[in-house]
Amino acid sequence: MKILAISGSARRNSTNTSMLRAVRAVAPDETEIAIFDGVGGLPVFSPDLEGEFLPAAVRDFIEAIAQSDGVIIASPEYVRSIPGGLKNAIDWLVSGDEIVHKPIALLHASHRGDDMLAGLRTILATITDRFAGDIFLRLPLMKLEPADVLRTVETAENRSRVQAYLQAFSAYCMAGSETA
Template sequence: MERCNLLALSGSLRRLSYNRTALEALRALSPSGISIELGDIGALPLFNPDLEDSPIPALAALKSALARADGLIIASPEYAHGISGPMKNALDWLVSGEEFPGKPIMLVNTSPRASHAQAALREVLVTMSGIIIDSACLSLPLLGSGLARDGILANPALAGSLQAGLIEFCRQIRALQQATLAQGAAVEEQSRCVIG
């Protein structure tokens, strides 16, 4: 497989967050050729459109990590039936940029009962022109498990699901990239015929 560079964002800033832990496990399970950078959304200021053109180092770092990434992995908790504030804040900062639209997205839900936030998150991501890769999205029963990263890695069912989801995500990213290349070549050929 060609290289697949991914950015992973946790919507929880909690030290022992299951969402962050799941992303750390995913990174540890990455086969060669797949790299996962864990992004930081905790240092972003509260979203304010007046500041969009101001130099904000945390935002610049997030945008450049997203621009470098072939795909985005999001693991985010549900708070009061909604998207976590930190995740919604980060997404609001990315709405008007050019890095997000068309980006393939894998969702990791660490609490299968948290359906409201997942539905709301999907609505936001699709509105922002992200491409959710359903066949790679995972729902893992981590809430209340007490598992840290190494516990997840030692659990064959959890580790197997994470790794299979990751490999499927990169496979679908590659297919999308190839389809885009083929489309570009077809358009180029068509314009050559028209001009010629």
């Protein structure tokens, strides 16, 4: 199972990126997780740059999505909304086919952020017919340093929760590929 995990944060020491790395570290052997932490490096979306003018960074991002069996998104909440970099990344996907039937699930690193999650759920349910809204995991990681995030995720309880989440998402991805 090949999963692309997208961090919605542009911060260098992002809790969300650290969480995705920790999740990758405890993932079952059959689950390969690639992390995209470059939303801040994508140019601002413009239809004028699509097609033959598509920037290389965007092309690589879209190709990573196309090559994955499913996508996990982890994002902070900024001013009760989706960070601009993540929204921009999603905007680059809407005119292509790579995301339309791609399974997507959410992972969250905070006890808060429900307004952002509600908005993100609406957007994801619009861009793909395979948004797995009921496959969701929230971990208590807010304000932890990257090493502490890893230690927290590696605890027996959280490792078990992460593995159950990944197994549920992998099953969801597989179920869709059998009918495609």
